[in-house]
Amino acid sequence: MGNRQNVFEGSSAIRDFLDPGKNTYLPLVELPSTLNPFAGDNVRIFAKLMNMMPLGNVKAAPAFNMIEEKYLNGELEGVRKIVENSSGNTVSSVALVARHFGINDIQSYVPSEISWHKLLMLLFFGVEPIVNVEPENPDEGDPNSGVSKAKKDAEQDDVLNPGQYDNQANPRAHERWTAAQIWDQTDGKIDVFCAGLGTTGTIIGNSRYLKAKKPSLQVVGAMRAPDNYVPGVRTEKLLKLVGFDWGKHVDTIERVETALSYQLSLEMSRSGIIVGPSSGLALAGLQQYLGDLKARNGLDELGDKETGEIICVFPCPDGPLPYLDEYFKYIDKSHFPSIQNEDLLLNKP
Ligand SMILES: Cc1ncc(COP(=O)(O)O)c(C=O)c1O
Incomplete structure (x- = not known):
């Protein structure tokens, strides 16, 4: 060395x-x-x-920053699962970072147009995908969007939505x-x-x-x-x-x-x-x-x-x-x- x-x-x-x-x-x-x-x-x-x-995509930076800020603010206490809406890169980066902060259970809403290999990549990293048909012409807060569904899931106490779209x-x-x-x-x-x-x-x-x-x-x-x-x-x-x-x-x-x-x-x-x-x-x-x-x-x-x-x-x-x-x-x-x-x-x- x-x-x-x-x-x-x-x-x-x-x-x-x-x-x-x-x-x-x-x-x-x-x-x-x-x-x-x-x-x-x-x-x-x-x-x-x-x-x-290190994680092969740009999202490694926001993923690390979002998880670290939550950790420093004490917001990871009691969190068992993370749910995010993602085209793939954010949630795989979040998953790999979150494991170093003690959270292993990661789910992601993914758009139905997601490429097959990207989906395989999520499975490879141990992320559970939930395929969602995104509304064609959504308003902010549209309840059928993956963004809103991930937010709603995080109303449970032990679920965290990092919320990359407004965090x-x-x-x-x-x-x-x-x-x-x-x-x-x-x-x-x-x-x-x-x-x-x-x-x-x-x-x-x-x-x-x-x-x-x-x-x-x-x-x-x-x-x-x-x-x-x-x-x-x-x-x-x-x-x-x-x-x-x-x-x-x-x-x-x-x-x-x-x-x-x-x-x-x-x-x-x-x-x-x-x-x-x-x-x-x-x-x-x-x-x-x-x-x-x-x-x-x-x-x-x-x-x-x-x-x-x-x-x-x-x-x-x-x-x-x-x-x-x-x-x-x-x-x-x-x-x-x-x-x-x-x-x-x-x-x-
Ligand atoms: C492959 C790829 N390109 C571009 C972007 C856009 O970057 P940003 O979300 O910072 O606008 C993303 C975000 O997820 C991405 O995964």
């Missing part, structure tokens, strides 16, 4: 490993010009690899860790931040921290285009179920389609940045924003007045593997190699 960096040991080793404050910074990686159509305009685009958190510990996690890291890693030179809108914790936490440091920062929120699917991200209609006042933290909204999100995720993955569909959505939202601005006013209003450089950052929430079969559904097969001797395969889907 010559090099002591990144070692977690002793009785709290795994809990420390899951604590974002006790980990090294997550990578910030600049995209090559093949993935940055604005490279010739002095635009630099950086991917913040939240998928490289301030969610955006605060991003202020504490994600945004603070991005600020340091860009030497305060970040000009544009673009993220997908799910619970909106990522966009609120980053916007709050970064705009306080640099009021000229532009925050772009990327949502799913109507009737388009991207796991972890919501459409405008589904965002009505989110309790946070996210609109005031966002300067521009971009609506992004499924196929483009999956395509850009595939391209990033093939370049060596192995990230999932919602990472593609965030990059697509950023590209749409820059393209619109360039066509309307030019990009001069952004960026450093001396160097002319425009620094953009988008977070990558998770990896592609839980959604692998979906890439073959949303991307034309001409983008994939063919299988030689396919007829010899013993196991075919």
Whole structure:
């Protein structure tokens, strides 16, 4: 053990490993010009690899912060079970963190559109899924939504609903860790931040921290285009179920389609940045924003007045593997190699 960096040991080793404050910074990686159509305009685009958190997804940060805050406030006493509404990442992260705070029984409402492998992932981590058909056009507090059902279940004394859609510990996690890291890693030179809108914790936490440091920062929120699917991200209609006042933290909204999100995720993955569909959505939202601005006013209003450089950052929430079969559904097969001797395969889907 010559090099002591990144070692977690002793009785709290795994809990420390899951604590974002006790980990090294997550990578910030600049995209090559093949993935940055604005490279010739002095635009630099950086991917913040939240998928490289110990639990493999962005939700490890809010999960840890929500559970730790409840613990520090004495709200975990007597809690036997946790119930959350989640597209998969939050509840698996919550489950793995909560076990280190003595809670083992974890249930999750999951949308009926959840991908099969994501569901298998929940079973793998020991989370009990409850499939829910989400209302198509819900109002806040709609009793048929998984968000409301999880809240209702937590009316029992020994059940806790972390409540990622209105629990301030969610955006605060991003202020504490994600945004603070991005600020340091860009030497305060970040000009544009673009993220997908799910619970909106990522966009609120980053916007709050970064705009306080640099009021000229532009925050772009990327949502799913109507009737388009991207796991972890919501459409405008589904965002009505989110309790946070996210609109005031966002300067521009971009609506992004499924196929483009999956395509850009595939391209990033093939370049060596192995990230999932919602990472593609965030990059697509950023590209749409820059393209619109360039066509309307030019990009001069952004960026450093001396160097002319425009620094953009988008977070990558998770990896592609839980959604692998979906890439073959949303991307034309001409983008994939063919299988030689396919007829010899013993196991075919
Ligand atoms: C894969 C994925 N992408 C994006 C998001 C959106 O992040 P946020 O909930 O912070 O808005 C989530 C949130 O669950 C997610 O799981």
